[in-house]
Structures are given as structure tokens and as C-alpha cells.
Amino acid sequence: xNPAAAAEVTLQPVHRFDLDAAIIFSDILVVPYALGKQVNFxxxxxxxxxxxxxxxxxxxxxxxWLQKLSPVYEAIRRVAANLPDEKDLIGFAGGxxxxxxxxxxxxxxxxxxxxxxxxxxxxxxxxxxxxxxxxCVIAHLCAQIEAGAAVVQLFDSWAGGLSEDLFRDCIVAxxxxxxxxxxxxxxxxxxxxxxxxxxxxxxxSYLEATHVDAVSLDTGASFSWAVQNLGDKAALQGNLDPFxxxxxxxxxxxxxxxxxxxxxxxxxxxxxxxxVLPETPVENVAALVGLVRGRP
Numbered sequence: 001x002n003p004a005a006a007a008e009v010t011l012q013p014v015h016r017f018d019l020d021a022a023i024i025f026s027d028i029l030v031v032p033y034a035l036g037k038q039v040n041f042x043x044x045x046x047x048x049x050x051x052x053x054x055x056x057x058x059x060x061x062x063x064x065w066l067q068k069l070s071p072v073y074e075a076i077r078r079v080a081a082n083l084p085d086e087k088d089l090i091g092f093a094g095g096x097x098x099x100x101x102x103x104x105x106x107x108x109x110x111x112x113x114x115x116x117x118x119x120x121x122x123x124x125x126x127x128x129x130x131x132x133x134x135x136c137v138i139a140h141l142c143a144q145i146e147a148g149a150a151v152v153q154l155f156d157s158w159a160g161g162l163s164e165d166l167f168r169d170c171i172v173a174x175x176x177x178x179x180x181x182x183x184x185x186x187x188x189x190x191x192x193x194x195x196x197x198x199x200x201x202x203x204x205s206y207l208e209a210t211h212v213d214a215v216s217l218d219t220g221a222s223f224s225w226a227v228q229n230l231g232d233k234a235a236l237q238g239n240l241d242p243f244x245x246x247x248x249x250x251x252x253x254x255x256x257x258x259x260x261x262x263x264x265x266x267x268x269x270x271x272x273x274x275x276v277l278p279e280t281p282v283e284n285v286a287a288l289v290g291l292v293r294g295r296p
């Protein structure tokens with residue numbers, strides 16, 4: 001919510017490590033906030049949200065959404081104005097399922113129990129919730145693109161552990177809706193999809209339905225399988241284990257070289273399988289960037 005600070009934090013890694021792109025410093029839970037729910041971050045505990053029991057509780061005012069999220073767009077404008085021409089800026093939003101999981105539980109959950117139970121007990125009501133969230137996500141992504149983001153990523157951090165039925169209805173269908181709507185409003189934009197924890201069939205069905213420009217792979221996904229089965233349809237992003245970046249040394253060199261070898265000849269965005277862990281030594285990040293940069 002502080003554009004100056006968010007822009008500075010976004011630019012620091014690019015300045016320090018000469019990365020190819022910056023990703024805006026924000027959070028997926030700004031969307032529940034835009035929809036009218038209280039969102040707080042408790043030190044040592046993580047996010048706490050006002051629980052959502054019905055889609056009728058949510059604001060449907062798109063102008064209000066964009067007004068509440070305007071600091072994000074100002075931060076993007078500031079970053080875009082200060083990035084070198086050869087660097088890109090990535091915006092993002094949480095996927096409807098992941099956001100719904102937080103909203104109906106009130107906090108993060110290892111099994112997304114509240115969301116799963118709602119979906120099983122009242123599929124139509126839960127679908128209505130997903131589509132309200134999806135409309136806000138669409139507006140948020142399009143506003144980020146308009147502000148200067150060249151790429152946007154759709155994060156479904158909790159896509160793992162779902163039945164095929166729920167994955168189809170709660171991950172694939174709303175993601176297809178979001179991607180299609182964003183493309184209509186901003187056909188020039190590039191979109192990355194990240195159904196974290198999906199099975200191989202899940203990744204394949206997600207890409208077939210959404211036609212995203214790139215698929216982000218979590219650490220547990222086989223990159224060699226993705227090259228053979230997804231690489232001709234989309235660019236691939238990932239998927240170095242964040243813990244090997246913490247470990248550093250020979251383990252990091254071996255893992256990075258293995259990933260680069262698997263990805264050779266494929267459109268590949270070298271990245272982690274999820275976020276950088278807080279305990280990661282800064283020197284390990286510098287070593288990894290140097291390793292990737294120095295490889296033919």
C-alpha cells in the first residue's frame with residue numbers, strides 16, 4: 001500500500017543481481033481486501049482474514065476495487081519508469097481457488113478444508129464465489145498491465161491435493177475464464193500460469209484449457225517431463241528447489257546445471273519452484289545468477 005517503498009523493494013534485486021525481470025512487490029491477498037474483507041498480517045502468524053461465508057458479502061463495485069488497489073498500480077508505474085529498457089516488469093494475482101481458500105478459512109491452511117467442504121456441499125454457491133473473485137482478479141491484472149506490467153502471472157499456490165473433479169472446476173475453469181478475459185482486454189500481454197502442486201495430468205489439462213504463454217512448474221514437477229509434454233505449447237518457468245538455494249555450494253551447482261541441461265533447447269525462464277526463503281544467503285543468489293549467466 002506504499003508505492004514508493006514497494007517500488008524500491010521491487011527494483012533492489014534487479015539492481016543488485018542484474019535479473020532479467022522485476023516482479024512487483026505486492027501480495028495475492030490484496031484482492032480479498034478490494035472485495036471488502038479485512039486483511040491483516042500478524043507477525044509470526046501470517047495473514048488473518050475476515051471469514052467469507054457467502055459471495056453476497058463481497059463488493060461487486062469494480063471502480064471501488066481499482067480505487068482500493070490503486071497503490072499497486074502507482075508502484076508499477078514507478079518501477080516501469082525506472083527499469084532499463086531491456087528489463088521486463090511482472091505483475092501478478094492469486095488464482096480464484098487459492099484466494100477463496102484463504103477467504104473462507106480466514107487464514108492459510110495445509111489442506112484447504114473449509115474451501116473443499118464448501119465446494120463439495122454447495123458446488124453452485126462456491127462457483128459463484130469463485131467467479132466474483134475471478135472478476136476482481138481480471139480487473140486487477142488488466143490494471144497492472146495498463147500501468148506498465150509487460151507480463152502477469154496467475155498464482156494458484158494451493159492447486160495441489162485436489163481431486164480431478166475439484167481441479168477441473170476450481171482451478172482450470174476459473175483460470176480459463178480469467179486468462180480469456182484478460183486477453184480480450186489486453187491482447188498484447190503475456191500471461192504465466194502457476195497451478196502449484198498439480199499432477200502431470202493437471203498441468204497438461206490446465207495448459208490445454210487456458211493456453212497461457214508460460215507455465216510455472218513447482219519443485220515437485222518433473223522438468224524433463226514438462227519439456228517433452230508441455231514445452232512445444234508454452235514456455236516453461238522454474239523449478240529449482242528453494243532449499244537448494246539456501247544450501248548453496250556443490251548442491252546448488254549440481255541442481256542448477258541439471259535443470260539447465262533438462263531445459264536446453266526449450267523456451268525457459270530460469271526460476272525457483274516457489275518463492276525465495278527468508279533464510280536464503282544473499283551470496284547464494286549472486287552465485288546462482290552468475291552460474292546461469294555463465295552457461296552457454
